[in-house]
Amino acid sequence: MVGTHVDITEYMILEERLRASEAKFRSFIQQAAEGIxxxxxxxxxxxxxxxxERIAGLPCAEAxxxxxxxxxxxxxx
Amino acid sequence: MGILPQALQQxxxxxxxxxxxxxxxxxxxRRFEATMPAEGPFPVRYLEHYIFPIRTDQGFRLGSITHDVxxxxxxxxxxxxxxxxxxxxQKMEAVGRLGGGIAHDFNNLLTVIRGYSExxxxxxxxxxxxxxxxxxxSRAAQRAAALTAQLLAFGRRQILRPRxxxxxxxxxxxxxxxxxxxxxxxTAPGGEARTVRAPGGERYRLRHGAAPAGAGQGRAGVxxxxxxxxxxxxxxxxxxxxxxxxxxxxxxxxxxxxxxFAVLTAAPPHGNNAPGGAPMEFAExxxxxxxxxxxxxxxxxxxxxxRVLEAGRLAPTAANRQAFRLFVIRTExxxxxxxxxxxxxxxxxxxxxxxxxxxxxxxWVRRDGKSxxxxxxxxxxxxxxxAAAAEGLGTCWVGAFDPAAARELLxxxxxxEPIAFTPLGYPADKPSEKKRKPLEELLRRERWS
Numbered sequence: 268m269v270g271t272h273v274d275i276t277e278y279m280i281l282e283e284r285l286r287a288s289e290a291k292f293r294s295f296i297q298q299a300a301e302g303i304x305x306x307x308x309x310x311x312x313x314x315x316x317x318x319x320e321r322i323a324g325l326p327c328a329e330a331x332x333x334x335x336x337x338x339x340x341x342x343x344x
Numbered sequence: 345m346g347i348l349p350q351a352l353q354q355x356x357x358x359x360x361x362x363x364x365x366x367x368x369x370x371x372x373x374r375r376f377e378a379t380m381p382a383e384g385p386f387p388v389r390y391l392e393h394y395i396f397p398i399r400t401d402q403g404f405r406l407g408s409i410t411h412d413v414x415x416x417x418x419x420x421x422x423x424x425x426x427x428x429x430x431x432x433x434q435k436m437e438a439v440g441r442l443g444g445g446i447a448h449d450f451n452n453l454l455t456v457i458r459g460y461s462e463x464x465x466x467x468x469x470x471x472x473x474x475x476x477x478x479x480x481x482s483r484a485a486q487r488a489a490a491l492t493a494q495l496l497a498f499g500r501r502q503i504l505r506p507r508x509x510x511x512x513x514x515x516x517x518x519x520x521x522x523x524x525x526x527x528x529x530x531t532a533p534g535g536e537a538r539t540v541r542a543p544g545g546e547r548y549r550l551r552h553g554a555a556p557a558g559a560g561q562g563r564a565g566v567x568x569x570x571x572x573x574x575x576x577x578x579x580x581x582x583x584x585x586x587x588x589x590x591x592x593x594x595x596x597x598x599x600x601x602x603x604x605f606a607v608l609t610a611a612p613p614h615g616n617n618a619p620g621g622a623p624m625e626f627a628e629x630x631x632x633x634x635x636x637x638x639x640x641x642x643x644x645x646x647x648x649x650x651r652v653l654e655a656g657r658l659a660p661t662a663a664n665r666q667a668f669r670l671f672v673i674r675t676e677x678x679x680x681x682x683x684x685x686x687x688x689x690x691x692x693x694x695x696x697x698x699x700x701x702x703x704x705x706x707x708w709v710r711r712d713g714k715s716x717x718x719x720x721x722x723x724x725x726x727x728x729x730x731a732a733a734a735e736g737l738g739t740c741w742v743g744a745f746d747p748a749a750a751r752e753l754l755x756x757x758x759x760x761e762p763i764a765f766t767p768l769g770y771p772a773d774k775p776s777e778k779k780r781k782p783l784e785e786l787l788r789r790e791r792w793s
Contacts (some may be wrong), residue, residue, distance in 0.1 A: 283570070300411075301409045301410060301411050302391075302408070302409065302410030302411075302412075303407070303408070303410075304408040304410070305363075305398075305405060305406070305407050305408075305410055306360075306405055306406045306407075306590070307405055308364060308400060308402040308404060308405055310357075310360045310361060310364050310406065316603065318410075319410060321700075322389070322410055322412050323786040330517045334357070334360075335356075335360050335406065336356035336357035336359075
């Protein structure tokens with residue numbers, strides 16, 4: 268029986284750190300009073316915080332995945 | 345959506361793609377202001393956007409931070425609106441003051457018209473055809489007075505600076521007295537006294553106030569008062585009753601009180617003006633001023649001090665040379681030192697000491713060599729002390745100071761003569777009777793003897 272053992276301790280630590288960092292910034296974005304929106308390189312909305320939902324009157328689930336301009340065209344005054 | 349600015353709406357996709365492709369986001373990377381419909385109390389919300397590029401391995405992402413500034417905007421708008429209301433209120437106040445002031449002077453003129461027409465009517469025989477004409481004048485003046493009363497009522501709400509009514513002293517109420525004389529002069533030139541008969545039979549002496557020189561037409565008025573001893577019992581003649589009614593309607597309007605009528609109003613308690621109070625009638629001020637020899641330590645407000653000094657500045661000097669200088673000396677922390685000027689304790693009790701120095705070299709000199717430097721300085725000091733009294737301040741001008749100490753303390757150069765000093769502060773004593781020689785002793789008419 269042949270087995271390999273890979274020490275994933277470092278990986279786990281990194282993953283844990285990443286998760287902590289992610290949680291830190293997510294809570295920051297979630298709780299910000301300012302509406303925060305982020306698009307990817309194609310202009311697709313990938314981040315839309317609760318303040319942005321409130322200001323735009325649009326749920327996060329509907330906003331994410333849409334191109335920024337379609338949101339703009341649909342909702343802009 | 346509203347998160348991106350209105351300017352981008354027409355070509356939203358194009359602009360966003362351009363920003364994503366180029367990373368050139370100058371046209372996005374700034375603050376915007378936009379409106380969008382919203383539910384709740386504010387149908388329009390004001391948003392500020394800050395849009396910026398984020399460089400990644402694959403190109404650029406766009407980040408947007410949106411700030412809802414609706415509340416701040418509303419607060420600003422409300423502040424602006426309330427500022428405008430304030431300005432408007434201030435304008436209305438100014439109009440009220442102006443209107444009230446004009447109405448007052450106008451009312452004075454109307455009182456003259458009414459008083460005179462009343463007297464003309466009384467002087468005319470019942471059969472005179474002119475009677476109806478005169479009555480028409482009187483009625484018109486009465487209607488006009490009713491109009492000014494409206495203006496006064498409006499102005500009354502605007503006036504912020506109450507003025508003190510002066511009068512009611514026994515010797516003040518001397519212009520109108522019951523007289524034994526039965527005759528009613530049919531005519532009387534302006535400025536002279538005459539007698540009118542009351543319905544009850546009492547006769548009142550009326551003086552038609554010739555306006556003081558320079559006072560202008562607006563100040564002309566009828567002067568009158570009831571004898572103090574009979575204040576509540578006598579029925580004044582019709583014209584007087586009319587004047588009293590008129591005056592009652594004016595008496596609390598607190599613009600420029602026609603002081604000739606002041607004696608008709610209830611007498612206020614006698615005493616000095618409160619600090620910052622209204623100016624006294626001049627004759628009353630002359631009577632009430634006394635040399636104050638005990639002072640309170642409370643400070644003299646700067647605007648009041650300035651008014652006193654201004655009175656000194658405006659004093660008449662020989663040939664208008666103005667060869668004097670005023671001194672304001674604060675006593676705080678210098679009481680011992682200033683005590684060398686004049687040894688009485690009260691001299692440094694007040695917060696201030698005023699001084700007048702003369703500049704003999706600049707003063708006018710009479711042809712026989714008499715210098716008027718000291719006279720000028722004395723007149724300046726008199727202006728100062730009267731202005732101070734009008735402000736409710738006490739003074740006691742002192743000539744018996746130590747001139748050497750004055751020169752040293754004030755660092756006077758040669759050619760500057762200290763003439764008189766006075767404390768300036770709020771009185772802590774009460775006036776005693778003025779001891780003055782009777783006028784007959786002081787006055788010579790035409791020649792010495």
